[in-house]
Amino acid sequence: MTHILAIDQGTTSSRAIIFDAKLTPLASAQSEFAQHFPASGWVEHAASDLWVSVAGVARAAIEKAGLHAGDIAAIGITNQRETTLIWDRKTGQPLHRAIVWQDRRTAGMCEQLRAEGHEPMIAARTGLLLDPYFSGSKVKWLLDNIDSARDRAKRGELAFGTVDSWLIWNLTGGKVHATDATNAARTLLFNIATNRWDEDICALLDIPMALLPEVRDCADDYGKTRADLFGREIPILGVAGDQQAATVGQACFVPGMMKSTYGTGCFALLNTGGQMVPSTNRLLTTIAYRLGGRTTYALEGSIFIAGAVVQWLRDGLRLIRNAAETQGLAEAADRTQELVLVPAFTGLGAPYWRPDCRGAVFGLTRSSGPAEFARAALESVGFQTRDLLEAMRADWPDAAAGVLRVDGGMAASDWTMQFLADILGAPVDRPRVTETTALGAGYLAGLGAGLCPEPEEFARDWALERRFEPAMPQPEREARYIRWKKAVNATMGAA
Numbered sequence: 366m367t368h369i370l371a372i373d374q375g376t377t378s379s380r381a382i383i384f385d386a387k388l389t390p391l392a393s394a395q396s397e398f399a400q401h402f403p404a405s406g407w408v409e410h411a412a413s414d415l416w417v418s419v420a421g422v423a424r425a426a427i428e429k430a431g432l433h434a435g436d437i438a439a440i441g442i443t444n445q446r447e448t449t450l451i452w453d454r455k456t457g458q459p460l461h462r463a464i465v466w467q468d469r470r471t472a473g474m475c476e477q478l479r480a481e482g483h484e485p486m487i488a489a490r491t492g493l494l495l496d497p498y499f500s501g502s503k504v505k506w507l508l509d510n511i512d513s514a515r516d517r518a519k520r521g522e523l524a525f526g527t528v529d530s531w532l533i534w535n536l537t538g539g540k541v542h543a544t545d546a547t548n549a550a551r552t553l554l555f556n557i558a559t560n561r562w563d564e565d566i567c568a569l570l571d572i573p574m575a576l577l578p579e580v581r582d583c584a585d586d587y588g589k590t591r592a593d594l595f596g597r598e599i600p601i602l603g604v605a606g607d608q609q610a611a612t613v614g615q616a617c618f619v620p621g622m623m624k625s626t627y628g629t630g631c632f633a634l635l636n637t638g639g640q641m642v643p644s645t646n647r648l649l650t651t652i653a654y655r656l657g658g659r660t661t662y663a664l665e666g667s668i669f670i671a672g673a674v675v676q677w678l679r680d681g682l683r684l685i686r687n688a689a690e691t692q693g694l695a696e697a698a699d700r701t702q703e704l705v706l707v708p709a710f711t712g713l714g715a716p717y718w719r720p721d722c723r724g725a726v727f728g729l730t731r732s733s734g735p736a737e738f739a740r741a742a743l744e745s746v747g748f749q750t751r752d753l754l755e756a757m758r759a760d761w762p763d764a765a766a767g768v769l770r771v772d773g774g775m776a777a778s779d780w781t782m783q784f785l786a787d788i789l790g791a792p793v794d795r796p797r798v799t800e801t802t803a804l805g806a807g808y809l810a811g812l813g814a815g816l817c818p819e820p821e822e823f824a825r826d827w828a829l830e831r832r833f834e835p836a837m838p839q840p841e842r843e844a845r846y847i848r849w850k851k852a853v854n855a856t857m858g859a860a
């Protein structure tokens with residue numbers, strides 16, 4: 366039993382990776398599932414799709430690695446965060462499709478709670494803001510909109526969970542209803558200072574506490590899988606939300622270390638150690654990981670559109686056939702043009718939190734073409750990261766000197782990573798293993814199984830593939846950033 370199965374349940378696909386005890390990836394499988402958009406701004410996943418795709422890729426990865434369940438010492442789970450499910454404890458049937466983190470249906474509810482003055486109390490306890498992004502308002506919406514759901518919840522007949530809990534429930538055949546501290550920290554219902562569900566917030570949202578899962582450490586006992594699923598029971602020993610798992614996979618264990626993951630969106634987490642740093646710049650205070658009952662906190666900046674802007678060039682504008690083509694286009698762009706693209710397609714996330722904004726392009730000329738659009742799209746990811754870094758530096762001066770560790774699909778873009786280093790004025794480090802989310806989940810499970818070393822030793826094995834050093838002259842860096850800020854202000858003004 367020397368292998369680990371990492372399950373990464375993401376927004377657009379489910380992945381499973383088999384690692385050996387040294388955390389070398391051996392085999393993987395991936396499966397996409399349907400996105401449901403029942404109304405403007407609404408995003409749902411069928412709960413059964415999430416579970417069935419995970420069970421499928423897990424089996425496929427074990428088989429591809431030429432292994433049997435008996436070879437797997439532990440399972441680690443990492444997942445899209447905040448996405449909300451409620452199911453019947455007796456039948457295991459979901460009451461509704463999962464409401465996805467991107468879903469904006471509860472914007473009005475959040476606005477009303479803010480108008481009633483509840484945000485300071487909620488922010489102080491949860492580290493979050495009153496935004497539809499988080500699970501709390503989604504749970505309330507489900508209880509408000511499904512017949513007799515609240516009464517049934519009060520009677521203890523129903524269970525709420527983020528995706529990790531839903532998968533644990535199904536993997537264990539309904540024996541375990543649990544979540545980990547990082548996922549709990551994204552619900553808006555969890556007090557991150559006391560590490561307990563918050564009775565006052567639950568009462569405010571009229572959410573019966575009987576719905577809530579038990580909160581455990583990131584490396585902990587989450588029960589065993591049903592024997593019939595993989596041919597034998599396998600213990601589940603690691604769980605973390607995907608951005609927190611990436612923080613672990615990037616070995617950001619020391620306060621001041623920071624990672625940024627560039628997938629569909631971009632999520633930057635700065636380790637602040639045992640210190641729960643409140644943000645005065647509209648970042649989130651969250652749990653980076655909880656090990657051995659000890660909580661390590663982080664400041665987080667969440668950007669909703671990063672790699673998705675490249676998808677827009679491909680699918681919306683049809684300027685490219687694949688993401689990698691942006692590199693050649695950006696290199697060929699006319700440097701005298703000053704196109705600025707603000708990709709607020711679904712509003713702006715941190716540090717602006719303006720769900721009402723929509724995208725804008727500034728500086729168009731007659732000769733602006735695909736190359737200039739591609740360059741502006743890639744640059745927008747750098748500028749947005751700079752916004753986050755500025756906010757982090759203001760909230761926590763220890764962040765100033767940092768190197769940024771990057772991962773996610775878009776980190777493959779050399780041009781984007783060089784621009785990122787240029788506009789941040791800080792080095793950007795790309796590791797050899799860029800599947801850091803699954804690596805983090807695999808490590809947590811391996812830690813739980815006693816297969817993997819303590820964090821300090823794991824951190825020593827983190828290997829650099831390439832460092833991008835800032836090369837842009839300081840006056841140009843500042844002039845370009847000022848132009849970006851003006852573009853964002855104009856975009857917000859137009860909303």
Ligand SMILES: Nc1ncnc2c1ncn2[C@@H]1O[C@H](COP(=O)(O)OP(=O)(O)O)[C@@H](O)[C@H]1O
Pocket residue numbers: 375376377378627628629630671672673674675676688689690691692773774775776777778
């Ligand atoms: N070479 C590249 N240049 C620019 N963007 C890229 C490149 N390769 C992938 N991407 C972008 O990265 C994203 C995919 O990253 P991934 O980590 O798989 O995302 P997710 O987990 O959110 O689905 C896509 O949005 C894609 O446009």
Ligand SMILES: O=P(O)(O)OC[C@H](O)CO
Pocket residue numbers: 374375376377444445446447466606607608628629630
């Ligand atoms: O599934 P991803 O990689 O898009 O990540 C989603 C985040 O966890 C949302 O907070």
